[in-house]
Amino acid sequence: MELKKRIKLAYNVLANKSVITKDDQIRSMLDFLGIDQAETKGAVSEATYYACMKVLSESVGKLPLHLQQYTEKGGVRKAREHPLYNVCNSRPNKYMNATNLWGSCEYNRNHYGDGYILIDGAGINTKLWLLPSKNVEVWYDDRKILGDIPDIYYLYSYGGGILKLGSEEVIHVKGFDSLDGITGMSVKERLKNTVNSGIKSQNLINRMYDSGFTAKAVLQYTGDLSDENARKFTKGIEDYATGKLKNDGIKNIIPIPIGATLQPLNIKLTDNQFVELRQYSALQIASAFGIKPYQIGDYTKSSYSSAEAQQLSFYVETLLYIIKQYEEELTYKLLSEKEVAEGYHFKFNISVILRADFATQVKTLSTAVNSFLLTPNEARSKLDLGSVEGGDRLLGNGASIPVGLTGIQYMQNKNPKKGELHNAKK
Known part of the structure; x- marks a missing residue:
């Protein structure tokens, strides 16, 4: 520059x-x-780090977010009539869809340790805007400098100045690595040396490609040359070796004058266990994110019986903690105390990542219908099929009887009187 x-x-x-x-x-x-x-431009240039960020961001972004309500009988229904349903599940603002918003927020949460979303408006006018984490500072104002009451404030820097936001105006999701519970720490900060090692190893490979995999060499020559002539002589040999003269049609021939010898210093990557060390660093980074080896392309130690088992392990061990935090934060920040008391809450639909193949889905849903767990229409909706008339009643196997009537079929009197049937029920 x-x-x-x-x-x-x-x-x-x-x-x-x-x-x-x-x-x-x-x-x-x-x-x-x-x-x-080269090392301060960001850890995203490291392949494993980028792959982990991609997996987590896409995993959160692909989950449908529903506003639900507990019913009086203990069931759950989707509150589609609520104005916040479409805001969180479909269109949070006119420039972004829900997939972009939640995926980008998760990207910021992982890369910077915290993700921020501005709550703009209320009710039917509510809009959600992503705040880039690098432009947000978190302050706990216990001395009432920024406001009249002690509170957590978010200072958002933008082109026109600084915007002060209260704790109720910002949805704040934190990284798991937090010492105070207020702000999180990113994986790249915690594993700075490991991530930088991955960047350096990639830079080494890039330099070897640039030099045509020509290693350093010792140029021996007889005679006496001034420092200037020695530099010119060495540079000429290096131009031939690194392919800088390929435009002149010279690619593989290095001319060596009489009395000069070019002795390469061969450094083999295998001798330094380069591949093994790089793979170990990749597994360390993936482990810090909670990403499974198979998700970054390492299938050497895959021990899962099926794809469903892989996804279930990822959900329980990694994704559950993340989406539970989103659900709790959204329920508290977007819903009033009255709405929460009435049973409203936000819930991610995790079935999209735990979905089995079609044959398994049909078999499972058929069992649920025959076991009085789902109505036919509820089962059809999970297969994206329309409802049918009469499909809202619970059906089941006709051989199923209440536990109080167990054994009644073996009674000698096949036509019991009303009093006898009442006693059998008891």
């Missing part, structure tokens, strides 16, 4: 000419100092 541009960037940082984040300040100062930012 040119010195003039570096000075301009540093001046903008020091003069605070615009509202920028700490990350922007650090990057600008590194540019001014001429420091390579």
Whole structure:
């Protein structure tokens, strides 16, 4: 970067000419100092880290979010008439759909340790907006500097200034790694050395590709050359070796003058167990995210009996903690105390990731219908089929009888009187 541009960037940082984040300040100062930012550009360039972020973000984004209500008889129904149902399940704002919002929030939560969503409006006018986590600072105002009551405040920096938001105005989902329960810590901060090692290993491979997998070498020559001539001589040999003269039709031949010897310093990746160490680092990163090895393409130790078992393990061990936090935060922040008392609550539909093959689904639903668990229409809805007339009644196996009548079929009197039947029921 040119010195003039570096000075301009540093001046903008020091003069605070615009509202920028700490990350922007650090990057600008590194540019001014001429420091390579290959490792500071973000851990997302590391393949395993990116794969883990992708799996978690897509897993949360693909789950339908429903607003439900407990009924008086202990059942559950979807509250489709509630104005927040479509906001959270379909269109949180006019620029984003629900999949984008929840997936992006989960991405921010994993990458920065916290995810933030602004609650704009109330009732039918409610809109949900994603707040980039790098632009948000969390303050606990116990000295009443920002407000009249002690509260947690969120300071959101944007192009026009700073927006102060109260705790009830922001949906805040945290990373699991939190010491105070208020803010979380990202995996990349906790495993900074491991992630950086993955970035360095990828940079090593990239440099080897750039050099045509030509290793460093020792150039031996006889005679006396000045420092300037030695540099020119060495550079010429290096241009031949690294393929910089391929445009001239020279690719594989390195001319060596009489009295000179080129001795390569071969460093084999296998000798340094490069592949094994890189695979071990990848498993460490995936383990920190709660991602299973098969989800990052490692099938060497797969011990699951089926795809359903894999998904169930991922849901119980990784995803359950995450979506439970979303459900609790949304229920508290979006619903009134009266609505919560009436049984309203948010619930992710996890059946989309635990869905079996069609034959298994049909068999399971048939068993549920025959066991008085589901009505035919409820079973049909799970297969995205329309309801039919008479399908809202519970059906079952005709051989099933109440437990109080067990054995009545073996009584000698096949036509018991009313009093006898009453005694049998007892």
